Amino acid sequence: MLTPKPHLASPNGGLPSSVLWAQLMLKDRLRPGDIAVDATMGNGHDTLFLTQCVSPGGHVFAFDVQEAALIETRKRVPAEMTTLIHAGHETMRTHVPAELHGNVSAVMFNLGYLPGTDKTLITHTDTTMIAVWEALELLKPGGLLTIVVYPGHEGGADEGRCIADWAAALNSRRFEVQHLRPINRAASPPELWVIWKRG
Ligand code: SAM
DSSP, X not given: OOOOOOSSSOTTSSOOOXXXXXXXXXXXXXXXXXXXXXXXXXXXXXXXXXXXXXXXXXXXXXXXXXXXXXXXXXXXXXXXXXXXXXXXXXXXXXXXXXXGTTOEEEEEEEOSOOTTSOTTSOOOHHHHHHHHHHHHHHXXXXXXXXEEEOTTSTTXXXXXXXXXXXXXXXXXXXXXXXXXXXXXXXXXXOEEEEEEEOO
């Protein structure tokens, strides 16, 4: 008899990657009709994932500084469910309509650079830190913020340390924070931060 494949696994059967853990948690909590933000659109895989979680009736706002990201993502995602914004995520409070502030169910960050493209178009600590504060303001009570950081990328270690200091200092009466990272690898693998805004 075939052993059923585990659901919480990477394609090789191993433990989920940081990105997969983030998706699993978001999938569990997002509902049709919800509003979500993809703060780092890239090729649109996460934007598509979010639209699937909030369909039907929901909407996803997605950000990237690269025009190429918008072109790639537009090919993937349903136009009526997405607003693709060619701007840095540090401006998300300006671009997400004011009536949705405090009503966003999830914000997803996948920091670093887009594999296979210009590695200088990387997220930067100063703008990332503005954006994560803005994300917390947009979230509704019970909403989820996920941040995948890449300490092995150029500038990623500094970005990771800043996220760690920021997350550790969040008021525990308002936010629950978890940090997930592979522990027995020599390189610096991606890490996940999950922040839940208390309901
Ligand atoms: N979520 C993407 C996907 O599914 O393909 C992968 C994201 S990739 C790791 C990081 C992306 O962040 C790059 O496309 C990069 O252009 C973008 N980026 C860099 N700085 C940014 C900023 N200030 N605001 C929004 N996106 C930014």
